[in-house]
Amino acid sequence: MSSVWAVVPAAGSGRRMAAEVPKQYLKLNGVPILEHTLRALLACPDIRGVMVVLDPSDRRADAIPSLSDPRVSTAAGGAERADSVLAGLQAVSLEASEQDWVLVHDAARPCVSVALLHSLITACVSENVGAVMAQASVDTLKRISDDNRVVETLDRKAIWRAQTPQMFKLGELSAALSEALANDIAITDESMAMERAGYPVSILEGPSTNIKVTLPADLEFAEIILRRLNEESKV
Structure with a gap:
């Protein structure tokens, strides 16, 4: 039976946050963002192990409690997100099968909630197709030219905003990322690599609360969401 593993790329600098430390170490309700993320993944019983990909020179990670969990391992990241994800996949493959799933x-x-993780894992395993958590666009979308002029209005019914987690077979995702990077293709998420390699990718609608902390304003919103999730887990 295939196992499910998680890879967490955490080697970025978070330039858009304009903070003194990488954004994964900024605190939400007194706890580093990375710690919140790892706690959620470790709380999901479907996940066999978690591989965290870090900057080799990163010493801030030493203070993240969940990194000492026996289910968590670390690997050295690369220059870009795709390089780090591939490094994480290669590290997982030392223990996992190519037919195992990686989230x-x-x-x-x-x-991210345990319920969301479970829904993605269940969908991928039952349908045997990789999938992406995403949200349907609620805004009117415009495609513009280089001189900032509107070229056309897109049909928002066909536009979805990709989130993570994204889940695929370990061997297939490793091959897709390796091929794209070898051809100097800028890969922004795992789904892009899989699409380009010709694999089917499903969409699973995710909640608006599964936000990515990118800008300073996101911190306050994330704190509110986490407090609500903690309250719901106690009920």
Whole structure:
């Protein structure tokens, strides 16, 4: 029976946050973002192990309690997110089978719930197709030219905003990422690599609360969501 593993790319600098430390170490309700994310993944009984990909020079991770959990391992990250994800996959493959599933989740999405993780895992395993958590667009979308002029209005019914987690077979995702990077293709998420390699990718609608902390304003919103999730878990 296939196992499910998680890979968490956490080697980025978070330039858009304009903070003194990488955003995964900023605190929400007194706890680092990365710690919140790892706690959620470790709380999911479907996940066999978690691989966290870090900057090799990163010493801040030493203070993250969940990194000492026996189910958590670490690997050295690369220059870009795709490089780090591939490094994480290669590290997982030392213990996992190519037919195992791997769930990739952003370190800066701390509001993921166990229910969301379980729904994605169940959908992928039952249908044997990789999938992406995403949200349907509620805004009118415009495609613009280089000189900032509107070229066309897109049909928002066909537009979805990708989130993480994204889940695929370990061997297939490793091959897809390796091929894209070898051809200098800028890969922004795992689904893009899989689409480009010709694999089917499903969409699973995720909640608006599964936010990525990217800008300073996101911190306050994430704190509110986490407090609500904690309250619900106590009921």
